[in-house]
Amino acid sequence: MNGAIALAFGLALLAWVLVVGDLLRRHRPAWHWYLTGYPLTACRVLFTWRKVAMLNDLSVSRRPHRGLLGDLVVKGDPLRPVAPRISFPRATPLGLTVVVRLHAGQTPATYLKAAEAFVHAWKVHAVRVTSPERGLVLLTATASDPLERPGLATAPTALLSALIGALESGGAWVMDLRLVPHWLIAGATRSGKSTLLARLITQLAPQPVALIGIDCKGGMELGLFAGRLSALATCRREAVAVLAALVVDMQDRMSACRSAGVRSIWELPDTLRPVPVVVIVDEIAELYLSDGTRESKAEAEQCSVLLLRLAQLGAALGLHLVVAGQRVGSDLGPGVTALRAQLGGRICHRVNDPGTAEMTLGDLNKDAVTVAQSITATERGVAVCTGPDGGWSRARSHLTPTEEAIAIAQRNSGITPELPAIRRALVALEGDDK
Numbered sequence: 314m315n316g317a318i319a320l321a322f323g324l325a326l327l328a329w330v331l332v333v334g335d336l337l338r339r340h341r342p343a344w345h346w347y348l349t350g351y352p353l354t355a356c357r358v359l360f361t362w363r364k365v366a367m368l369n370d371l372s373v374s375r376r377p378h379r380g381l382l383g384d385l386v387v388k389g390d391p392l393r394p395v396a397p398r399i400s401f402p403r404a405t406p407l408g409l410t411v412v413v414r415l416h417a418g419q420t421p422a423t424y425l426k427a428a429e430a431f432v433h434a435w436k437v438h439a440v441r442v443t444s445p446e447r448g449l450v451l452l453t454a455t456a457s458d459p460l461e462r463p464g465l466a467t468a469p470t471a472l473l474s475a476l477i478g479a480l481e482s483g484g485a486w487v488m489d490l491r492l493v494p495h496w497l498i499a500g501a502t503r504s505g506k507s508t509l510l511a512r513l514i515t516q517l518a519p520q521p522v523a524l525i526g527i528d529c530k531g532g533m534e535l536g537l538f539a540g541r542l543s544a545l546a547t548c549r550r551e552a553v554a555v556l557a558a559l560v561v562d563m564q565d566r567m568s569a570c571r572s573a574g575v576r577s578i579w580e581l582p583d584t585l586r587p588v589p590v591v592v593i594v595d596e597i598a599e600l601y602l603s604d605g606t607r608e609s610k611a612e613a614e615q616c617s618v619l620l621l622r623l624a625q626l627g628a629a630l631g632l633h634l635v636v637a638g639q640r641v642g643s644d645l646g647p648g649v650t651a652l653r654a655q656l657g658g659r660i661c662h663r664v665n666d667p668g669t670a671e672m673t674l675g676d677l678n679k680d681a682v683t684v685a686q687s688i689t690a691t692e693r694g695v696a697v698c699t700g701p702d703g704g705w706s707r708a709r710s711h712l713t714p715t716e717e718a719i720a721i722a723q724r725n726s727g728i729t730p731e732l733p734a735i736r737r738a739l740v741a742l743e744g745d746d747k
């Protein structure tokens with residue numbers, strides 16, 4: 314009888330633990346991780362470390378007491394691989410971190426190569442390798458993909474900065490155009506580029522900033538926000554007119570700075586400072602491709618030169634470029650490579666060809682290229698983005714429903730700055746067409 318009661322009690326307890334465990338996992342994933350996942354994973358790290366280090370060439374062999382004859386140890390203890398020393402795994406809300414003391418002569422590159430082995434040995438989602446201090450490597454393991462259901466991160470609102478979404482670390486993904494003035498956004502079709510641009514526009518819309526759209530897909534994407542755009546170019550001919558007017562405006566800004574003896578518009582007194590302008594280009598390839606005719610080639614060439622001039626000189630003058638495209642390759646023309654060099658901020662969604670990931674991130678970080686290439690078609694809005702410190706991270710943009718984005722743009726249409734020179738250039742073009 315007692316046995317039956319004990320069994321029933323045991324089963325009830327087990328059921329309770331399972332139900333509470335499931336509730337915790339769903340509603341308080343961090344607590345669930347601290348209580349169950351972390352102790353298990355910490356044990357895995359400690360018990361597998363020596364073997365993983367040995368198999369991935371992270372260990373060094375201690376010298377034998379008696380020495381070597383040729384390649385043979387003649388006396389003394391057998392050669393024993395010594396794994397690098399590690400700290401006790403430290404729990405974080407999303408995973409754990411381990412500090413490794415490098416053996417003399419080792420570099421973090423060896424650990425970067427071993428990252429995949431750590432993932433499998435510790436049964437975690439990902440392991441990132443960084444070196445916060447000379448001689449140390451920090452291994453940051455994330456238990457599951459934090460970008461599957463990212464929370465809404467928060468960040469202080471500052472002029473020209475936009476809260477785009479969440480980083481893999483759980484922090485806020487912010488595009489700060491004052492810190493990194495120009496951006497390149499790559500991604501295959503349906504990877505999340507337009508969603509990201511919409512998010513950027515909704516974040517910049519309430520700010521005293523002029524937004525200019527260049528959308529050569531006939532204005533299908535950026536046209537939704539026309540109310541808050543100071544100008545919208547919907548074909549390459551219009552793009553050339555807008556960019557040329559902007560270059561003239563840039564020269565005026567330069568003169569204003571020169572007369573005031575300052576190096577950027579931010580040093581000008583408030584009353585003299587021109588409004589910052591963010592030029593958003595959706596589908597860069599449309600600006601560079603030509604159908605082979607002389608006019609088309611000349612137009613593409615003009616676009617390329619104008620964009621490059623803005624990128625080279627615009628940062629200090631409050632002129633910013635955010636350029637998005639499915640493919641960014643040197644086959645679009647030599648101007649693309651030169652432009653890329655000026656676009657310091659990079660965001661790479663899922664891409665169709667390795668070349669685009671390489672072109673977007675390869676000149677900054679080779680590991681970031683590998684991670685960008687592993688983004689799958691189901692991970693919409695997931696991207697690898699660079700940070701202002703030169704590092705990179707996986708991140709996911711916050712999905713702003715189209716209706717909400719349009720409503721925000723409409724609500725702020727009253728503060729849209731007038732850019733008369735650019736309006737005039739577009740009107741003149743319409744006049745030519747009639």
Ligand SMILES: Nc1ncnc2c1ncn2[C@@H]1O[C@H](COP(=O)(O)OP(=O)(O)OP(=O)(O)O)[C@@H](O)[C@H]1O
Nearest residue numbers: 500501502503504505506507508693694710711712
């Ligand atoms: N951050 C996100 N979270 C969840 N879903 C997203 C996110 N970003 C995009 N999506 C979904 O992916 C779909 C495609 O996104 P989007 O239209 O932004 O892709 P795109 O790269 O601009 O494609 P295209 O080049 O064809 O215009 C959207 O319908 C959206 O629902």
